[in-house]
Amino acid sequence: MADIYTSKKDEEIISRVLKKGLDIESSGNKWKILRIALAKSLQIDTEPDDSLDKVSGEGKKEYNLQQVTGKGKDNDLKTQDWDTACRAMLSIYHTQDLFSDEVSYRKFLQRHIRRGLREIDISWKSESDFHAWLTHEFFSNLQSVPAVVTEYQDQLVAACSEIGIHAEMRTEATGPRLTRYKMYLPDINELDRLKRGGLEKLANLLGVQQQGIVQEETNEPKTIYLDIPRPRDSWTHTSGKELRQWVETFLPDTYKLPTWIGTDVVGQPYFFDLSDAPHLFVAGTTGSGKSICLHAIIISLLQRMTKTPQKIQFALIDPKEVEFSVYDSLSNLFMNKVFGDNDAEIIKLLRTLTDEMNRRNDWFKNIGATNIDEAIRKGKDIPRIVVVIEELADLFMRSKDIQDGIIRLAQKARSSGIHLVLATQRPDSQIFSGLLRSNIPSRIALSVQKYTESKIILDDVGAEKLLGHGDMLIKLSSESAPKRVHGVFVHRDDSIQAVKHFMNSQKK
Ligand SMILES: Nc1ncnc2c1ncn2[C@@H]1O[C@H](COP(=O)(O)OP(=O)(O)O)[C@@H](O)[C@H]1O
Ligand SMILES: [Mg+2]
Structure with missing residues (x-):
């Protein structure tokens, strides 16, 4: 009996890393990749899912503990027996004694290794240097944060004075990615100088990265x-x-569609009611964190439904069919499936949603209600529907019917409790056109290349200065100023857990 199994896909990842990453031909070194995968998975604090237990079909491979943890090996430093260490780590991770439970130990080991392989596959691209990737993933967090705080404060004051601004340091707060300095300017007229080119000069003087420094009002x-x-x-x-703990802890009962996105710059949880939005436009370049942001929205809503009886349905459209497949077993999907790249089906979905919208509006009229809230108060039990579209530009390019359908919903659906969340990597005026703009006042901009793109998304500059990796500006209505938020970093297992948790809560 082998201890650990891998699938054909896992084996492909292993051999890609061996050949392209480490330049090793011999498969005798596979254990190295398995151990890296284990370490990678242990970095994620959501437990790996039990769907990783089943490995079937062709190309399946098996390993024994000796190969994976070195169990029973001699004292040669490279191959020595790390089994006790692995067992201890997993026991702590799973809060379970795995020294006395052999079956669970192997099971967890397999889950972590397979998840780690998947993570490597997602985040390491063959053309980039594998050793650089390794260093970044495993060692960069260990480097110390610039510690000599007061020295930096002095430097900042000195740099201000160098560009002709007299500033006094007040307080400092360390956020997740930024440090926020509160400064007093005796001559507030000097603020103009700071705004007109001063921030860039400061960034240069302090040697901070190109995106530089952002000034905010107090x-x-x-x-x-x-x-x-x-x-x-x-x-x-x-x-x-x-994120899931926040939903448990901070959930405001009055929110109809509570949506957790991340933290503000000083690390406080940031959430809003999507039903107030009432539609949301999410845009940023490829790799800026749009998909992860959409998952965070969906996970918050799923988690909410496990706490309160309120009904929410999802209509999910993922033209590239990569992101939303984790949700296809949900029982609250509008038309019972996740929609992929089939145009005819998407058109049908949009028509059905429009029909639903019209039907609801007729109902409301009959009972003397003007919107879903009034209708619910009058005793109608109707679910809100959240429509999430993963790549709007793709759909718009493909079919005029789809485009018209989405615009129609954006114009009229809000009062009937149908809310759109539209994501795109192409923030241009063709995609986010007049009709959509005027009907979707709530916007999330992730990082973009140019300030002109930021203006299209937010009617404001700023997104060109974001740091990427889920750094975003959120503007929830046309009047409010954009708010800087660092997104929650959700993984596939968080979506899997949220789906499971939701489905279990529905059985009760
Ligand atoms: N909130 C976040 N925190 C940290 N890293 C993030 C975050 N959001 C995204 N990233 C990083 O950026 C990568 C791309 O994110 P993704 O959501 O797929 O981008 P997009 O959909 O915009 O192309 C992720 O694999 C992750 O490494
Ligand atoms: Mg994406």
């Missing part, structure tokens, strides 16, 4: 915040597990 006179990005090695992330 509510005290003559006082400003300067938000200065720290090196990426010192960032902290909010995990999907924390």
Whole structure:
């Protein structure tokens, strides 16, 4: 009996890393990759899912503990027996004594290794240097944060004075990615100089990265915040597990569609009611964190439904069919499936949603209600429907019917409790056109290349200065100023857990 199994796909990942990453031909070194995968998975604080237990079909491979943890090996440093260490780590991770439970130990080991392989596959691209990737993933967090705080404060004051701004340091707060300095300017007229080119000069003088420094208002006179990005090695992330805990802890009962996105710049949880939005536009370049942001929205709503009886349905459209497949077993999917790249089906979905919208509006009229809230108060039990579209530009390019259908919903669906969340990597005026703009006042901008793109998304500049990796500006209505938020870093297992948790709660 082998101890651990891998699938054909897992084996492909292993051999890609061996050949392209480590330049090793011999398969005798596979254990190295398995151990890296184990370490990678242990970085995620959501437990790996039990769907990783089953390995069937062709190309399946098996390993024994000796190969994976070195169990029973001699004292040669490279191959020695790390089994006790692995067992101890997993026991702590799973809060379970795995020294006395052999079956669970092997099971967990397999889950972690297979999840780790999947994570490597997602985050390491063959063309980039594998050793650099390894260093970044495993060692960068260990480097220390620039510690000599007061020295930096002095430097900042000195740099201000160098560009002709007299500033006094007040307080400092360390956020997840930025340090926020509160500064007092005796001559507030000097703020103009700071705004017109001064921030870039400061960034240069302090040697911070190109995106540089952002200035924010405070509510005290003559006082400003300067938000200065720290090196990426010192960032902290909010995990999907924390997101789920927030939903338990901070859930405001009055929110109809509570949506957790991340933290503000000083690390406070940031959430809003999507039903107030009432539609949301999410845009940013490829790799800026849009999909992860959509998952965070879906997970918060799923988690909410496990706590309160309120009904929410999802209509999910994922033209590339990569992101939303984790949700296809949900029992609350509108038309019972996740929609992929089939145009005819998407058109049918949009028609059905429009029919539903019209039907609801007729009902409301009959009972003397003007919107879903009034209808619910009058005793109608109707679910809100959240429509999430993963790549709007793709759909718009493909079919005029689809485009018209989405615009029609954006114009009229809000009062009937149908809310759109539209994501795109192409923030241009063709995609986010007049009709959509005027009907979707709530926007999330992730990082973009150019300030003109930021203007299209937010009617405001700023997104071109974001740091990527789920750093975003959120504007919830046309009047409010954009708010900086660092997104929750959710993984696939967070979606899997949220689905499971939701499905179990529905059985009760
Ligand atoms: N909130 C976040 N925190 C940390 N890293 C993130 C976050 N969001 C995204 N990333 C990083 O950026 C990568 C791309 O994210 P993704 O959501 O797939 O981008 P997009 O959908 O915009 O192309 C992720 O694999 C992850 O490494
Ligand atoms: Mg994406």
